Amino acid sequence: MAKTSVPDISSISATAVPLGSVGLVSPQFITFDTPLRLTSGQVLPGYELAVETYGELNAERNNAVLICHALNASHHVAGVSASNPNDIGWWDNMVGPGKAVDTDRFFVIGVNNIGSCFGSTGPASINPETGQPWGADFPMLTVEDWVRAQARLADYFGIDKLAAVMGGSLGGMQALSWAITCPERVGSCIVIASTPRLSAQNIGFNEVARRSIISDPDFHGGNYYAHGLVPKHGLSVARMVGHITYLSDDDMAEKFGRTQRAPADNGEFHYGYGVEFEVESYLRYQGEKFSTYFDANTYLLTTRALDYFDPARSHGGDLARALQGVKADFLLVSFATDWRFPPARSREIVRALLKNNRAVTYAEIDAPHGHDAFLLDDARYHAVVQGYYDRIAAKLGLPERSQTQGVLA
Amino acid sequence: MAKTSVPDISSISATAVPLGSVGLVSPQFITFDTPLRLTSGQVLPGYELAVETYGELNAERNNAVLICHALNASHHVAGVSASNPNDIGWWDNMVGPGKAVDTDRFFVIGVNNIGSCFGSTGPASINPETGQPWGADFPMLTVEDWVRAQARLADYFGIDKLAAVMGGSLGGMQALSWAITCPERVGSCIVIASTPRLSAQNIGFNEVARRSIISDPDFHGGNYYAHGLVPKHGLSVARMVGHITYLSDDDMAEKFGRTQRAPADNGEFHYGYGVEFEVESYLRYQGEKFSTYFDANTYLLTTRALDYFDPARSHGGDLARALQGVKADFLLVSFATDWRFPPARSREIVRALLKNNRAVTYAEIDAPHGHDAFLLDDARYHAVVQGYYDRIAAKLGLPERSQTQGVLA
Numbered sequence: 001m002a003k004t005s006v007p008d009i010s011s012i013s014a015t016a017v018p019l020g021s022v023g024l025v026s027p028q029f030i031t032f033d034t035p036l037r038l039t040s041g042q043v044l045p046g047y048e049l050a051v052e053t054y055g056e057l058n059a060e061r062n063n064a065v066l067i068c069h070a071l072n073a074s075h076h077v078a079g080v081s082a083s084n085p086n087d088i089g090w091w092d093n094m095v096g097p098g099k100a101v102d103t104d105r106f107f108v109i110g111v112n113n114i115g116s117c118f119g120s121t122g123p124a125s126i127n128p129e130t131g132q133p134w135g136a137d138f139p140m141l142t143v144e145d146w147v148r149a150q151a152r153l154a155d156y157f158g159i160d161k162l163a164a165v166m167g168g169s170l171g172g173m174q175a176l177s178w179a180i181t182c183p184e185r186v187g188s189c190i191v192i193a194s195t196p197r198l199s200a201q202n203i204g205f206n207e208v209a210r211r212s213i214i215s216d217p218d219f220h221g222g223n224y225y226a227h228g229l230v231p232k233h234g235l236s237v238a239r240m241v242g243h244i245t246y247l248s249d250d251d252m253a254e255k256f257g258r259t260q261r262a263p264a265d266n267g268e269f270h271y272g273y274g275v276e277f278e279v280e281s282y283l284r285y286q287g288e289k290f291s292t293y294f295d296a297n298t299y300l301l302t303t304r305a306l307d308y309f310d311p312a313r314s315h316g317g318d319l320a321r322a323l324q325g326v327k328a329d330f331l332l333v334s335f336a337t338d339w340r341f342p343p344a345r346s347r348e349i350v351r352a353l354l355k356n357n358r359a360v361t362y363a364e365i366d367a368p369h370g371h372d373a374f375l376l377d378d379a380r381y382h383a384v385v386q387g388y389y390d391r392i393a394a395k396l397g398l399p400e401r402s403q404t405q406g407v408l409a
Numbered sequence: 410m411a412k413t414s415v416p417d418i419s420s421i422s423a424t425a426v427p428l429g430s431v432g433l434v435s436p437q438f439i440t441f442d443t444p445l446r447l448t449s450g451q452v453l454p455g456y457e458l459a460v461e462t463y464g465e466l467n468a469e470r471n472n473a474v475l476i477c478h479a480l481n482a483s484h485h486v487a488g489v490s491a492s493n494p495n496d497i498g499w500w501d502n503m504v505g506p507g508k509a510v511d512t513d514r515f516f517v518i519g520v521n522n523i524g525s526c527f528g529s530t531g532p533a534s535i536n537p538e539t540g541q542p543w544g545a546d547f548p549m550l551t552v553e554d555w556v557r558a559q560a561r562l563a564d565y566f567g568i569d570k571l572a573a574v575m576g577g578s579l580g581g582m583q584a585l586s587w588a589i590t591c592p593e594r595v596g597s598c599i600v601i602a603s604t605p606r607l608s609a610q611n612i613g614f615n616e617v618a619r620r621s622i623i624s625d626p627d628f629h630g631g632n633y634y635a636h637g638l639v640p641k642h643g644l645s646v647a648r649m650v651g652h653i654t655y656l657s658d659d660d661m662a663e664k665f666g667r668t669q670r671a672p673a674d675n676g677e678f679h680y681g682y683g684v685e686f687e688v689e690s691y692l693r694y695q696g697e698k699f700s701t702y703f704d705a706n707t708y709l710l711t712t713r714a715l716d717y718f719d720p721a722r723s724h725g726g727d728l729a730r731a732l733q734g735v736k737a738d739f740l741l742v743s744f745a746t747d748w749r750f751p752p753a754r755s756r757e758i759v760r761a762l763l764k765n766n767r768a769v770t771y772a773e774i775d776a777p778h779g780h781d782a783f784l785l786d787d788a789r790y791h792a793v794v795q796g797y798y799d800r801i802a803a804k805l806g807l808p809e810r811s812q813t814q815g816v817l818a
Contacts, residue, residue, distance in 0.1 A: 040680035140680040200661035200688040204653045207689045208646060210682060211696070215642035217626055233624035237617060241650055244613045249748075252609035258719065269717060271449035271549040273619060273709060276716065279609040280616045287620070300682060307685065308678060310667065339658075339748075 020096045022054040022103050025079035025089070027112075027119055032152055036114075039308075042139035045128060049153055050075045050112040050119025054095060055103035057157065062187075062396050064107045064159045066150060067091065068167030068174035071242070071302050072294065074118035077110035078103070093377040098401070100386035105398045106163060114149050115141045115302065117295030124225060124295050134297075136222025141301055143170070143309045147177045154185065163392055165328075166190035168374035169341065170302070173309045176349070179326045180311055188392050189328040190385070193338055193374035195345035196319050196352070197310040202340065205245055206303040209238035213296050222297055231296045236287030238299060243286050248337035248370030256282060319352040329359040331388045333381060335373040336366045361388060429505045431463040431512055434488035434498070436521075436528055441561055445523075448717075451548035454537060458562055459484045459521040459528025463504060464512035466566065471596075471805050473516045473568045475559060476500065477576035477583035480651070480711050481703065483527035486519035487512070502786040507810070509795035514807045515572060523558050524550045524710045532706030533634060543706075545631025550710055552579070552718045556586045563594065572801055574737075575599035577783035578750065579711070582718045585758070588737045589720055597801050598737040599794070602747055602783035604754035605728050605761075606719040611749065614654055615712040618647035622705050631706055640705045645696030647708060652695050657746035657779030665691060728761040738768040740797045742790060744782040745775045770797060 027050045036044040052075045057064060067077045069090070078095035081087035095101040095108055112120040115138065123138035130137075154162060165178040165186050172194025179189040198206070213219055216234030220227050244252075256279035264270055275281045315321035330353055334346035343364045353360045363384040367373040373381070390401065436459045445453040461484045466473060476486045478499070487504035490496035504510040504517055521529040524547065532547035539546075563571060574587040574595050581603025588598040607615070622628055625643030629636050653661075665688035673679055684690045724730035739762055743755035752773045762769045772793040776782040782790070799810060 040678075042680075197667060199658060200665040200667065200686070201653060201656075201658045203667070203686050204649070204661065204688050204692055207692055208649045208653070211642075211649065211693070212621060212646045214682060215646065216624075233620075237621045237624065237646065240613070240617045240620065244610060244617070247610075249608060249610045252613065256609040258606060258609065258612070258722075269449075271451075273623060273713070277609070277612050279613050283613055283616055284620070304682070313667075 020098050021092065022079035022089075022096050024082040025052050025054070025076070026082045027052050027075055029119065030153065030156060032149070032156075034152075036145070036149060036152075038139050038145045039142040040140045044114065044121070044139055047114050047121035047149065048119075048125075049114070049121075049149065050116075051153065052076055052079075052089075052110040054078055054108045054110075055106055057107040057159070058398075061157075061159050062161065062163060063105060063398055064109060064154070064157065064162050065101060065164045065166060066109045066111065066154070066162050066178075067095065067101075068146070068150070068165065068171035068178075069110070069113065070167070070169040070171045071299075071306075072290075073171075074116065075110040075112040075120075076118070077108065090375065093375075094382065094385065100382045101166070101389055102386075102393075102401055105393050105401065106389070109153070109157070111150055111153055113141075113146045115146075115298060115305075117293075117298040122295065123222070123297035123301065133223075133225040135225055136297070138297060138301065141305050143173045143177045143305055144181060146174055146305070147181055150174070150178070151182055151185065161185050161187060163396060164188040164190055164389070166192070167194070168192040169194055169371065170306055173306075177309075177311065179328045179330070180322060183325050183327040186326075186328040187396070188331065188388070189326070190331045190333075190388065191346070191349065192333045193335055193341055193346075193371055194349075195341040196312060196349050198307055203307050205241060206307055208241055209303055210300055212237040212241075213300060216296075219296060222300075224296070230291065232288075232291035235291040235294065235296050235299060236284075238287075239290035239294070240283045240287040243283060245340045246370060246372045248339065248368060250337060251369050251372075252279065254368070255279075319348060320355040323349075323352050323356050323358070326353070326356065326358060330361065331385070332360065332362045333374070333384060334362075334364050335370070335381075336364060337368055338371045338373065340371040429507050430501065431488035431498075431505050433491045434461050434463070434485070435491045436461050436484055438528065439562065439565060441558070441565075443561075445554070445558060445561075447548050447554045448551040449549045453523065453530070453548055456523050456530035456558065457528075457534075458523070458530075458558065459525075460562065461485055461488075461498075461519040463487055463517045463519075464515055466516040466568070467807075470566075470568050471570065471572060472514060472807055473518060473563070473566065473571050474510060474573045474575060475518045475520065475563070475571050475587075476504065476510075477520070477555070477559070477574065477580035477587075478522065479576070479578040479580045480708075480715075481699075482580075483525065484519040484521035484529075485527070486517065499784065503791065503794065509791045510575070510798055511795075511802075511810055514802050514810065515798070518562070518566070520559055520562055522550075522555045524555075524707060524714075526702075526704030526707040531704065532631070532710065533704050542632075542634040544634055545706070547706060547710065550714050552582045552586045552714055553590060555583055555714070556590055559583070559587070560591055560594070570594050570596060572805060573597040573599055573798070575601070576603070577601040578603055578780065579715055582715075586718075586720065588735045588739070589731060592734050592736040595735075595737040596805070597740065597797070598735070599740045599742075599797065600755070600758065601742045602744055602750055602755075602780055603758075604750040605721060605758050607716055612716050614650060615716055617650055618712055619709055621646040621650075622709060625705075628705060631709075633705070639700065641697075641700035644700040644703065644705050644708060645693075647696075648699035648703075649692045649696040652692060654749045655779060655781045657748065657777060659746060660778050660781075661688065663777070664688075728757060729764040732758075732761050732765050732767070735762070735765065735767060739770065740794070741769065741771045742783070742793060743771075743773050744779070744790075745773060746777055747780045747782065749780040 216231035
């Protein structure tokens with residue numbers, strides 16, 4: 001059913017990379033030929049997944065951790081890309097030898113989701129039926145579809161049960177969905193800065209982003225590839241609005257405040273629509289940079305999958321009922337200043353799990369960085385995750401943590 | 410210096426309009442020929458202000474109240490537009506006979522700011538030098554410029570000192586600026602749901618709106634009038650993002666939640682980028698409607714004036730020093746769920762006033778409606794304002810409130 005097209009990761013000596021890094025990494029591209037029936041009723045005839053792995057799968061095949069990514073990320077979770085020394089994995093502070101997710105003990109899998117633009121089959125890939133990029137014809141996806149595709153990846157590695165499935169934000173939704181849809185295959189479920197469903201405000205911001213992209217004339221109904229164009233203005237505005245929601249008000253005040261960017265010689269404003277404030281410069285830069293590497297159709301698909309996620313929906317809105325069949329233990333982490341997915345949303349999941357008598361650990365971290373905190377290196381946050389993985393390792397009888405490398409040792 | 414081009418308001422019998430309405434109203438257009446030097450250093454050669462007034466200026470000329478408007482409003486504060494029976498003033502629940510701002514006792518002035526698109530001179534007006542619409546050449550404006558233009562309006566009416574200057578949001582900034590720049594001319598200053606300066610997050614959202622408008626190809630660098638076009642997509646997205654920030658997360662949850670709009674026959678989603686949720690339908694509608702009547706250059710100008718407002722800036726960031734010369738009494742009102750200009754911003758003004766030993770009344774209203782609460786008919790909020798105006802009236806020796814019409818009587 002599946003084959004590897006690029007062999008494996010490589011790693012170089014610890015002297016050339018920072019202590020605790022998994023080293024140089026390269027993706028595998030794994031092809032799945034069996035059609036995938038999607039939630040929408042459409043069928044993806046086959047697909048390729050871009051994957052990175054770190055550490056070694058043990059003989060018992062019980063030490064695998066699957067890391068699910070959020071909107072703007074990929075399979076490149078940790079280490080340094082062999083093809084680009086500046087490309088550090090997005091969760092490199094979390095995953096590596098001696099780190100919270102210790103690759104000396106766990107076999108960690110980073111997978112790029114279908115629909116993405118970072119290597120797995122997505123809207124920019126060639127539609128085998130037409131020989132042209134899928135574009136607007138790429139099927140709509142849900143979190144559950146991603147989990148289904150990832151479950152086949154676990155099969156490919158011969159893993160019946162994952163030690164843990166872990167993700168932040170949209171990645172946390174995938175972890176939660178794994179625990180619901182594949183209860184026998186998840187030992188521990190780690191859901192960080194996430195939510196059981198988007199609020200009206202969340203959907204509203206997503207819709208702003210989508211209207212911005214779709215109304216860019218260079219979008220061409222999603223088939224901009226054929227025109228050699230990118231809806232860069234729309235994508236840039238979408239990213240700007242997204243970015244604001246990832247940061248806390250306080251964090252933006254701290255980072256930028258009302259600091260002027262290159263004021264006039266007399267210190268005054270320029271009185272125009274050029275950049276006056278640092279925050280404008282930062283957001284424009286983020287927007288423009290994003291529009292050079294991210295695919296607009298992927299942005300649309302992914303925000304829509306976020307909107308649709310609502311496991312309680314098929315249970316009359318009762319999240320506890322939706323979680324009735326889960327068998328995993330849970331770690332939930334939220335961040336006090338996250339106004340995108342605030343702690344109350346995590347607490348809702350915690351309560352629903354407790355109603356089902358599940359073992360739940362919950363940490364609410366008083367970090368100032370808003371939603372983005374889940375990507376940052378907060379010592380208390382990482383200590384909670386590391387402690388939780390130590391418990392997982394102990395339960396599974398995995399070797400002791402190395403005493404010399406632990407980030408918190 | 411100034412002349413009236415349309416005479417006055419007219420009113421019809423109370424049986425044809427709701428009790429407490431000022432009745433049918435028409436604007437005056439008042440021309441000011443003396444050039445106005447602006448904060449930017451540019452000069453507006455002359456300008457016309459659209460104005461509505463309600464009630465009568467008394468012989469002492471001490472009962473005048475100036476109402477300053479926010480981003481999306483005008484001189485049409487109260488009553489029913491004589492030219493359109495569906496056009497009710499934006500603060501009609503606040504201003505009228507027997508209402509909190511009682512037009513039986515006060516002479517209330519609603520003024521449309523320069524730069525607007527509702528009657529006063531703005532970017533769509535004809536530039537006398539070119540005979541063409543000003544467009545991108547219309548000068549940049551600040552809150553202080555608006556106050557300067559409004560002060561000339563007070564002169565025009567022969568009013569030395571206003572009983573009160575009052576506004577919400579951006580209107581509150583104008584009221585505050587009046588108290589600072591014309592301390593002898595303001596009896597009471599009423600600042601509602603406002604802030605002494607925008608935060609980085611506020612500026613960020615404004616910049617998103619501006620990039621959306623400016624990158625719309627129909628914007629044509631601000632000179633879209635000449636092309637017979639309107640940058641409607643950009644303006645629509647700008648309005649959508651603005652609208653989200655006016656509502657509280659809870660209010661949006663209450664109003665829309667995740668309610669589906671016209672689901673598929675089986676109750677499922679359509680799996681596409683059409684409208685799936687009520688909140689999308691609402692925001693699209695608001696955006697599209699706005700783009701049919703609001704001028705894009707006015708939106709740009711106004712958001713920029715919001716960004717620039719910061720009276721403490723010329724006093725080393727010390728708001729108390731900026732307020733040192735004020736002589737007015739103050740009423741500040743904020744709303745608990747307003748995350749655009751949260752209560753902490755109003756409290757900052759209160760503290761700075763108290764440092765200067767000013768008389769300050771402050772109310773923090775626990776209303777669920779976010780920033781928009783300042784426009785809504787909350788009984789506690791209106792009771793605070795009405796009580797404050799009763800005190801103003803008593804101090805000035807104005808006649809007693811009518812006993813039969815008081816909304817809260």
